[in-house]
Amino acid sequence: MQAEIISIGDELLIGQTINTNASWIGSELALIGVRVKWVTTLSDGKEDILFAIDQAMKRSDLVVVTGGLGPTKDDITKHTLVEYFDTELVVDQEVLSRVEGYFIKRGREMLEVNRLQAALPKNCEVIPNYHGTASGMWFEKEGCVLVSLPGVPYEMKGLMRDFVLDKVVEFFKVKALYHRTVLTTGIGESFLAKELEDWENRIHADGLGLAYLPSPGLVKLRISSYKGREGVELIDTYIKELELRMPSHVFGYENDTLAEVVGKLLVESNKTVGTVESCTGGGVANTLVSVPGASVYFSGSLVTYSYDLKSKLAFVNPDTLNNLGAVSEETVIEMAEGGRKQLGVDYCISISGVAGPDGGTVEKPVGTVWMAIAYEGKCETKKIILGDNRERNIQMTIFAALNMLRLTLLEKRR
């Protein structure tokens, strides 16, 4: 069974509004096992809407149309549907009293244009809207269904949840889709794919779906199945294999964040963390603090951008800075060890690098970053080489530092 979405509205085409409705509907339909294959976004023009609806009804079983149901002149979806389904408008008394009640409750005068919203196509099933004045409509034609919903996100969501999703399951007798997402960091999309080639081939051979979803610093792997219970167990087996094969890269599942995962490990091991940051300017601290309740394991950080503050606050030997430079293994070791003492924490992360776009040399080009973690008299270091985009370098460094802390915490537990 195949679904598609038609989103109507000029504001979606010129970038004034992002089409979050299509995304939300796509994810809700996926959860009940209905696959959206097309999303078409177009403006409020009758001919274009008729063309899009006709095309969609011919190739899909379910068509969800959003937008164009408001009371103003540029909202023409309802009249276009009347034409497409060759019917006429009749006043729905139940809807009329609800719309009247809506205005009475808010102490506002009801206009003629609002009264007209109770006039609905004769051959559709009206979907009651308890959140606004534009009703939804459910049309059936030759075994296909077209649902028309208002474009206001919270009204649309209300109608979908209260009515449409259940009715779709019932009407099409759909079998649920199951999917899980695994989050990886520290390895690029193409390396991951190469490393996992045999695993991926077996996934496809088993009739499951696999998608790589990269974003700065992480790659999400989504495995999906339309097979019901059998697929669930199969997916879990593949995920277990992935965890065993790439323990240093797999850091979480679904909507986890790296900062949350690290936070949980710190709470479980009853340890605290602090940072001494140069090129990231407090970005690691800021990311740690994005998690509610971070105060349990995070007490503070030093942002030591200048040589002076590196020495004064984190006790880095001025000779080290003068002889080896701020971006060096020795400097990040002294920063991490000094910071651990100064902040009184169990684990101290330090970072020093050339974020760019300027400041690179032949030996230390833009994108060179050193980091260290000091704990219990030990200190581990890591050097990474990134690109020349400052914003991205800072973002990738924050991920790399948090993942290094995650691995150190996991290692300690063994």
Added chain:
Amino acid sequence: MQAEIISIGDELLIGQTINTNASWIGSELALIGVRVKWVTTLSDGKEDILFAIDQAMKRSDLVVVTGGLGPTKDDITKHTLVEYFDTELVVDQEVLSRVEGYFIKRGREMLEVNRLQAALPKNCEVIPNYHGTASGMWFEKEGCVLVSLPGVPYEMKGLMRDFVLDKVVEFFKVKALYHRTVLTTGIGESFLAKELEDWENRIHADGLGLAYLPSPGLVKLRISSYKGREGVELIDTYIKELELRMPSHVFGYENDTLAEVVGKLLVESNKTVGTVESCTGGGVANTLVSVPGASVYFSGSLVTYSYDLKSKLAFVNPDTLNNLGAVSEETVIEMAEGGRKQLGVDYCISISGVAGPDGGTVEKPVGTVWMAIAYEGKCETKKIILGDNRERNIQMTIFAALNMLRLTLLEKRR
């Protein structure tokens, strides 16, 4: 002239990724006077992609395709374009050396799949990608243009800005739209609209366009004209009026960031800045450091999340903390003054607040934030009350603190 966008990717259909690319491209094309009439989103299936491309090329002058250019098996856009434009793949030596350089610089092994990314259709113009390994492609057919771009947003934006937008203007000889964007902070969209009602009415009466583009912490006002020189002068007059009416809210123009504006003021006045941050966890420091060359005026920060570190590093009197709490005017004054000494800076910003979702009390509900700026023996304070979303509260606080510094620096210049 009509444009349309084709977005390729399963993740867009099942709601895992919101299609922000289409929205961004729509708004950028609108700014050069090109109107997007259709956006089609579909999955990585060859037959569907061929169908969508053919339909788009028949009804539009410009077709922008995003996604499906990665090195993995599910990325099939390039091969589909080869078929549609009846051509073959040839290795582009320039692209190959750039891709090789990309891996050499990062000290990573280059895989065969990456090498294959340098094989590109013979009859297209290759659009160089300096931000990744997937090149863009510019095809022409019977006066129509198809542009294929990677789906990774920052790569796609780079190719659009560096190449595609200019070439579209040149190729289609589009008449430039003139527009200017004014950036405001510290006032919400609806308050701004109410305050500026008469101004906005006159703008519309003069045949200009006005759009409010809100995002957390700021509202952009875009004024546009299709009238050429006449419109230019008219827009400038309205912008001057706006500056005079709202000097504390208007902080910049076009792509300025608040951190850049503050950075420039610091450079001009030859002053340095540091921060002592609690609930923002280094977010103000991180934002200051996002500007290339920030080391001229930024030397470091203290993230003092715990009471202990507030006293130890920023010299806050423990009695102040115990009697008045961390979120109090007296505490932020002592943090700013202590930080100014400890960091040896001219201006020191301090912040302490309840970011939420927990930790609120009747007297200091979630969203209560105190901030201060110490300089030359003076100290100014400000209290703001925000909502209950942690992420948003932190973001809004960063904006408010930087705007407070901006106003203090401007005041000093008078």
